[in-house]
Amino acid sequence: MCGIVGYIGGKDALPILIEGLKHLEYRGYDSAGVAILGETLSVVKTQGRIADLEKKLKGKTFKGSVGIGHTRWATHGAPNDKNAHPHYSESKNIVVVHNGIIENYLELKKMLIKEGHTFRSETDTEVIAYLIESFYEGDLLKAVSKAVNMLEGSFALGVMSKDEKNRFVAVRKDSPLVVGIGKGENFIASDIPAVLPYTKDVIILENGDIAEVKRDGVNLFDLKLNPIKRNVQKITWSVDDAKKGGFKHFMLKEIFEEPHVIREAMRGRVNGDEIEIPELESDILKGINRVYFVACGTAYHAGVVGKYLAEKFLKIPAEAEVASEFRYRDPLVDKNTLLFVISQSGETADTLAALRLGKKKGAKTIGIVNVVGSSVSRETDRVVYINAGPEIAVASTKAYVAQVEVIALTILYLAKLLNKLSPEEEKRFANEFKLLPEKAEEILKQSDRIAEFAYTTKNIEETFYIGRNLDYALSLEGALKLKEISYVHAEGYPAGELKHGPLALVTPKSLIIAIDTYAPLREKTLSNIKEVKARGGKVLAIASEGYEKIKEVADKVFFVPQTLNELSPVISVIPLQLIAYYIAESRGLDIDKPRNLAKSVTVE
Ligand code: F6R
Numbered sequence: 154m155c156g157i158v159g160y161i162g163g164k165d166a167l168p169i170l171i172e173g174l175k176h177l178e179y180r181g182y183d184s185a186g187v188a189i190l191g192e193t194l195s196v197v198k199t200q201g202r203i204a205d206l207e208k209k210l211k212g213k214t215f216k217g218s219v220g221i222g223h224t225r226w227a228t229h230g231a232p233n234d235k236n237a238h239p240h241y242s243e244s245k246n247i248v249v250v251h252n253g254i255i256e257n258y259l260e261l262k263k264m265l266i267k268e269g270h271t272f273r274s275e276t277d278t279e280v281i282a283y284l285i286e287s288f289y290e291g292d293l294l295k296a297v298s299k300a301v302n303m304l305e306g307s308f309a310l311g312v313m314s315k316d317e318k319n320r321f322v323a324v325r326k327d328s329p330l331v332v333g334i335g336k337g338e339n340f341i342a343s344d345i346p347a348v349l350p351y352t353k354d355v356i357i358l359e360n361g362d363i364a365e366v367k368r369d370g371v372n373l374f375d376l377k378l379n380p381i382k383r384n385v386q387k388i389t390w391s392v393d394d395a396k397k398g399g400f401k402h403f404m405l406k407e408i409f410e411e412p413h414v415i416r417e418a419m420r421g422r423v424n425g426d427e428i429e430i431p432e433l434e435s436d437i438l439k440g441i442n443r444v445y446f447v448a449c450g451t452a453y454h455a456g457v458v459g460k461y462l463a464e465k466f467l468k469i470p471a472e473a474e475v476a477s478e479f480r481y482r483d484p485l486v487d488k489n490t491l492l493f494v495i496s497q498s499g500e501t502a503d504t505l506a507a508l509r510l511g512k513k514k515g516a517k518t519i520g521i522v523n524v525v526g527s528s529v530s531r532e533t534d535r536v537v538y539i540n541a542g543p544e545i546a547v548a549s550t551k552a553y554v555a556q557v558e559v560i561a562l563t564i565l566y567l568a569k570l571l572n573k574l575s576p577e578e579e580k581r582f583a584n585e586f587k588l589l590p591e592k593a594e595e596i597l598k599q600s601d602r603i604a605e606f607a608y609t610t611k612n613i614e615e616t617f618y619i620g621r622n623l624d625y626a627l628s629l630e631g632a633l634k635l636k637e638i639s640y641v642h643a644e645g646y647p648a649g650e651l652k653h654g655p656l657a658l659v660t661p662k663s664l665i666i667a668i669d670t671y672a673p674l675r676e677k678t679l680s681n682i683k684e685v686k687a688r689g690g691k692v693l694a695i696a697s698e699g700y701e702k703i704k705e706v707a708d709k710v711f712f713v714p715q716t717l718n719e720l721s722p723v724i725s726v727i728p729l730q731l732i733a734y735y736i737a738e739s740r741g742l743d744i745d746k747p748r749n750l751a752k753s754v755t756v757e
Contacts, residue, residue, distance in 0.1 A: 154180045154181055154226045154252065154541075154542025154543060155180055155181045155223060155224060155225045155226050155238070155251070155252040155253075155343070156174060156177025156178070156180040156181065156223065156224040156252065156342070156343045156344065156347070157177075157221065157222070157223050157238075157250040157251070157252050157309055157310075157311050157330075157341070157342065157343050158170050158173035158174055158177065158221065158222045158223075158250075158311070158340070158341065158342045158343075158347050159220065159221040159222070159250075159311040159313075159321055159323060159340065159341040159342070159366065160173070160218075160219070160220050160221075160338065160339075160340055161218065161219045161319075161320065161321060161338065161339055161366055161367060161368050162218055162335065162337055162338020162339065162368055163218060163337055163338060163368065164218060164338065165215075165216065165217070165218065166187075166189050166190075166217055166218055166219055166220030167187065167189055167210070167215050167217075167220065169220075169340075169351070170187050170189075170220050170221070170222035171187070171203060171206070171207060171210075171222070172347075172350060173222065173340070173342055173347035173348065174187075174203050174206075174222050174223070174224045174347070175203050176342075176344070176346040176347040176349075176350075176392065176396065177224050177342065177343055177344055177346070177347050178202065178203055178224055179396060179543060179545055180224060180226060180252075180343060180344070180542065180543060181224055181225050181226025181227070181542070181543055182201075182202045182203070182224060182225075182226075182543075183200070183201075183225045183226060183227045183232030183525065183526065184198065184199060184200045184201060184224075184225040184227075184232055184233070184234070184236065184237035184238070185198065185199060185201070185202065185203050185205065185206040185222070185223065185224045185225065185237065186198025186199065186206065186222065186223050186237045186238050186239050186250075187206070187210075187215075187220055187221070187222040187223075187239070188220060188221050188222075188239040188241070188248040188250075188313060189215040189216075189217040189219070189220040190217045190219040190220060190313055190315065190318055191215070191216040191217025191218070191219075192216065192217075194245060194248065194313075194315040195215050195217070196239055196241060196245075196248060197209055197210055197213075197215070198223075198234065198237035198238065198239065199234055199237060200232055200233050200234050200237060202224075203224060218368075219313060219318060219319075219321060220313075221239060221248065221249075221250045221311040221312075221313055221321060222239075222250065223237070223238035223239060223250040223251075223252075225237060225238060226525070226542060226543055227525035227526055228254055228277070228525060228538065228540060229254070229258070229275060229276050229277045229278075230274060230275030230276045231275070231525070231526045232525060232526045235273060235274050235275075236274045236275055236276050238250045238251060238276075238278060240274060240276065240278045240279045240281070240282045241282050242282045242283050242285070242286035243270065243271070243283075243286075244286065245315060246286060246289065246314055246315050246316060247282045247283075247285045247286045247289060247293075247296075247312065247313075247314055247315075248282065248312070248313045248314075248315070249278060249281050249282045249285070249310060249311070249312050250278075250310070250311045251277075251278040251281060251308055251309070251310050252308070252309045252328045252329075252330075252343055253306060253307035253308035253309060253326075253327065253328040254277060254306045254307055254417065254420050254421070254540065255277040255278070255280065255281065255304055255305070255306040255308065256305045256306035256420055256421040257303075257304070257305040257306065258277035258280045258306075261280040261284060261303065261304075262279075262280050265280060265283045265284070265287070268287070270283050277306075281300065281304065281308075281310065281312075284300040284303060284304075285297055285300040285312060287300075288300055289314065291316070293312065293313075293314040293317050293320070293321075293322050294320075294322055294363070294365050294374075294378065295378070297310070297312050297322045297324060297363065298363060298374070298376060298377070298378050301324050301326070301363070301376060302376055304326075306327075306420060306421070307326060307327035307328045307416075307417065307420065308324065308325070308326050308327070308328055309323070309324070309325050309326075309328035309329060309330035309343060310322075310323060310324045310325075311323050311341055312324075319367060319368065320365055320366060320367045321366050322363065322364065322365055322366070323341045323358070323363070323364040323366060324362070324363045324364070325358040325359070325360060325361075325362050326360050326361060327360060327413075327416070328343070329343055329344060329357075330342075330343060330358045330362075331343075331344070331345055331348065331355045331356065331357050331358065332355065332356040332358060332364050332366065332371050333347075333348030333351060333352045333354070333355050334352055334354040334355065334356065334371065334385055335351055335352045335354075337368055337369065338351070338368060339366050339367070339368070339370070339371050340352065340366075341364065341366060344396075344398070345388055345390075345398075346392050346396045349388060349390075349391075349392050350392065353387055353388045353389070354385050354386070354387060354388075355385070355386055355388055356371070356373070356383045356384070356385055356386070357383070357386065358373075358383070359383065361375055361376045362374075362375070362381065362383070363375070363376065363378070401738070402546065402734075402738075402744045402745050403545040403546040403745045404546035404548055404550060404638070404734055404744050404745055405734055405744075407544060407545070407546055407550050407551045408550050408551070408597070408727065408730050408731060408734065409597060410542070410551050411550070411551050411554050411593050411597075411727060412590040412591070412593040412594045412597070413590070414540075414541045414542070414551045414554055414555050415554060415555070415558060415589045415590045415593055415723060415724075416590045417540045417541070417542075417555075418539055418540055418541065418554075418555040418558045418559050418562075419558065419562065419586050419587075419589075420540070422559075422562050422566075423562070423583050423586045423587060424583075425583070426576075426579065426580040426583050426584070427579060427583060428562055428565050428566050428569065428579055428582060428583050428586075429566060430537055430562060430563050430566040432535055432536065432537050433519070433535055433537070433563070433566065433567075434535075435570055437491075437517065437519075437535070437567070437570070438467075438491065438567055438570060438571060440488070440489050441469060441489055441490070441491045441517070442469060442470070442489045442490075443469065443470050443471075443472075443485065443486075443489060443490045443491070444460075444463045444467065444469050444470070444471040444472070444490070444491045444492075444493070445471070445472050445473075445474055445479070445484070445486065445490060445491070445492045445493065445511070445516075446459040446460055446463075446471070446472070446473040446474065446493045446495060446560075447473075447474045447475075447476045447479050447492060447493070447494055447495070447504065447507040447508070447511070448473075448475075448476055448494065448495035448496060448501075448504055449475060449476050449477065449496075449501050449503055449504055449754065450549070450633065451497075451548075451549040451552070451553050451556075451630060451633060452495040452496050452497060452501075452504070452521075452549070452552075452553075452556060453473065453474075453475050453476070453495070454553065454626060454629045454630040454633065455495050455521075455553055455556035455557045455560060455630075456473035456474075456493065456495050456560075457473045457625075457626040457629060458557045458560060458561070458623060458626045458722050459471070459473060459493060459495075459557075459560040459564065460472060460473040461622060461623055461626060462560065462561055462564040462565075462719060463564050465719070466564050466565060466567075466568035466573060466574065467564065467567055467568055467571060467573065468573060474507070475503075476501070476503040476504040476506065476507035477503040477507075479507045479510070480503060480506040480507045480510050484510075484511075484514075486510075486511050486514040486515070486516045487514055487515050487516070488515035488516070488517075490511070490514070490515070490516040490517070491516065491517050491518075491519065492507075492508070492511040492512075492516040492517065492518045492519070493518075493519050493520075493521060493560070493563075494507065494508045494511075494518055494519070494520050494521070494522075494529050494533055495520075495521040495522075495556055495560070496520070496521075496522055496523075496527070496529045497522075497523045497524070497539075497541075497544060497549055497552040497556075498523070498524055498527060498752070498753040499520070499522045499523070499524045499527020499528055499529035499530050500524070500527055500528050500529070500753050500755050501529075501753065501754050501755070502754060502755050503754075504529060505528055505529060505532070508520075508529060508532055508533065509532070512532070517534055518532075518533040518534045518535070519533060519534065519535045519536070519537060519563070520532075520533030520535070520536040520537070521536075521537055521539060521556055521559055521560060521563070522536055522537075522538055522539065523538065523539050523540075523541050523544065523552050523555070525538060537559055537563055538559075539552065539555035539556055539558075539559045540555065541554075541555040544752075545745065545752075546744070546745045547637075547745060547746055547747055547750050547751065547752050548634060548637055548638050548733070548744070548747065550634075550730045553630060553726060554593075554723055554724075554726060554727075557722045557723050557726075558586075558589070558720075558723045561719060561720060561723070562586070565579070565582055581717070582717065582719075582720070585716055585717045585720055586720070588716070589716065589720065589723055589724055592713075592714040592716060592724050593723075593724050593727060595713075595714050596713055596714070596724060596727045596728060597727065599711060599728070600731055602711070603711060603728055603731040603732060603735060604731070604735040604738075606693065606709060606711075606732070606735075607731075607732055607734075607735030607736045607738075607739055608735065608739045610664060610693075610736060611736055611739040611740055613641055613662075613663075613664045613736075614641065614642065614662065615641070615642045615643075615658065615662070615663055615664070616632070616635060616641060616642070616643040616644075616663070616664045616665070616666060617632075617643070617644050617645075617646055617651070617655060617658075617659075617663065617664075617665050617666070618631040618632040618635075618643060618644070618645045618646065618665075618666045618667075618668065618729075619645075619646050619647070619648040619651055619665060619666070619667050619668070619678070619681060620645075620647075620648055620667065620668035620669065620671070620678060621647060621648045621649060621671060621674040621677060621678050622671045622673075622674055623670075623671050623718065623719070623721055623722050624648075624668040624669060624670055624671045624674075624678065624721075624725075625645070625646075625647045625648070625668075626722060627668045627670075627721075627722050627725055627726055627729065628645035628646065628647075628648075628666075628668050629645035630645070630726055630729065631643075631645060631666060631668065631726070631729035631732070631733070632644055632645035633645070634729060634730055634732075634733035634734075635732065635733040635736065637733075637747050637750060638733055638734070638737040638742060638744050638747050639733060639736040639737035639740055639742060640737075640740075640742070640747075640748070641736065648667065648677070648678045648681040649677065649681065651681055651684065651685070652681075652684060656684065656685075656688065659685055659688040659689070659690040660688070660689060660690070661689040661690070661691070663685075663690045663691065664690070664691050664692075664693065665682070665685045665690050665691065665692045665693070666692075666693050666694075666695070666729070666732070667681070667682050667685075667692055667693070667694045667695070667707065668694075668695045668725065668729070669682075669694055669695065669696045669697075669700070669703060670695065670696060670697045670713060670718075670721040670725045671718050671721065672697065672718055673718065675696070675697075675700060675703075679702070679703060679706060682694065682703075682706050682707055683706055686706060691708050692706070692707040692708050692709075693707065693708065693709045693710075693711070693732075694706075694707035694709070694710045694711075695710075695711050695713060695725060695728050695729065696710055696711075696712055696713070697712065697713060697714075697715045697716075697721070698712045698713065698714055698715050699715060700712075711728045713725050713727075713728065
C-alpha cells in the first residue's frame, strides 16, 4: 500500500502535491518523492516521511504546474532513497509513481536488461518506466496502454512525459485511484482526502480504466483505448472522515479492507493451480526436524494456526510459543530447527529477542512480517511479507488475516517441497485460495446483523470463546480482540476443556461464543454447546454455511461461507473482529487507541 497523487492546472504543482501526500501518509511513510514538470523536469525524493521530503525541498524553487507524487510503503526493495518513487527511464522522458505489486516484474526486468537497460533500484516499479519508454513514439497515452497490457499484478499509476506538458496519464487495476475534477485543474490520488481540499467532485476509477488528465478536462478509456464514461460523484464527507474512508474508525476500515488484503497476500504465490513461495529456496527444510512459531499477541495466535498446519502437512513436530516465554526458557533449538518469527511491525522487543536466541542456537529462521525493512525482516534468514499495508488501529485485524493466509501458503508450499502435498491437493487449495476474497466480502455483508447482535449484548461482563483445532486458535484471537477494545473479560478455551473448570463460571449471564467451522470436529463442539446451554449460558455460534443443525442448539448463529477446513481461519475471524468492534462501539470506547496499549511494543 502506497499513496500516489497527481496535479495539472494553473497553479504551482509542488504545494498541492505535498498537501495531497500528507493526507495519504497513513498509506505508508518509508519514503516520499515528487516529480514536477515545468520548463524542465525535476525529481526529488528521499527516504523517510513527507516532512523529510519538505526538508530536502526547502530553499529550492520548482516551477511547474504539472506533477506527480508518492509516499511509499515498501514491498520490493528496502526503504531507501534509491527505491523511493518517482522512478524514471534512463532518458528521464518517462516518470512513474506506482501503488501495487507487479508480479511479473522479474521476467520483464530480465527482458529489459537484455535490451540494454540498466536498473538503478530494486523495485518492481522501475520496469514500468522502462517499458513505457520502449513503447513511446510521441504519444504517452498509447505507450501507457501498450505497457500496462504487459503487466501482471496490481497497480495504480501516475505517468508523466517530459515531452508532454499538457497532460499526464493515470491507470488503475486492483489498487485504488480517484480523479478529482476541478475548474481549470484536475487531480489524481489513491484516496479521496488528498483531493478534498480542492474539489468535492471525484470519479472513482474502476479496474482497467485509463485516464488522460489535462488542465481543462479528463478523458477516460479502457485498456484498449476505447473511450468510456464514469459518473462524477459529489463527496460530502469532511477530510477527517474521508481519511477513514467514511468509516467511523480505522479498525472498521481495516476490517473492510480484508478482501483486498487476502488478494494481495496471495499475489505471485498462487499461480494457476500452483502454490509457490518464491522467497524460499527449495532445500530450506533440509535436515529440519522441529518447527517453532514465535510471536506475541495476535501474531502469536496466527502462530497457533501455523502449529496445527505444520503438524498436519509437514508431519514435523511443531510448537507455537509466546516470544516472551520462549526467550527466557532453554528451548530445544538447534541447526535442525526451523523458527517462524511472526510480527506485523517487525519491531516487537520480545519477538526480536526470541529470534536472536533462536539464531544463536543455530536455527534457520523465516520472518512472516508486514513492515518491509523492519528489524525482524532484516534479521531473519528469509522473509515472506504479508503485504497487508499499514495497520493504524492498535488492535490488529487485517494483519492477522494476512498472517494466517501467508502461513497457510508457506506450509502448503513446504509440504509440496517434501512431496507431502499431491498435485491434486495443491490444485484444490490453490483454487480455494482464489475464492477467499469473495467469501470475505460475503461475511462483511452481514455486518449490520452482527452490529445489531453486538448492541443487544453490550452489557455483558464475561465471555468465553470456545472451539476445537483451528477453531480453538480462532477462539484465542476472538477473545483477545474483545478484551483489548471493549474491556470485557474474555477467554479463549479449547471447547473440550470447558468442563474441566470454566464451566463452573457459566450462568445465565454468560455469553459463550462457539466457533464451529472445523468440520471433522463440529459434532464434538456441538455437544460442548449443549453442555453450556444446560447450565443456562447464552451461546452465539459461528458456523459454516449448511450446518443448519446448530440453529436448534445455539441462541444465535452467524454463518460463514464454506471453505477448506485448513483455510477457515482466514475468513472465520472476520465475524469475531466485527463482534469485538461493535461491542466496543456500542460502549462508546476509543476503539483505535484502547487504554494502556500501544501499536508496537518495543520494550519487553
Ligand atoms: C492485538 C495486537 C497485539 C500485537 C502484538 C505483536 O490486536 O495488535 O497483540 O499482535 O503486540 O505485534 P507485532 O505483530 O507487531 O509483533
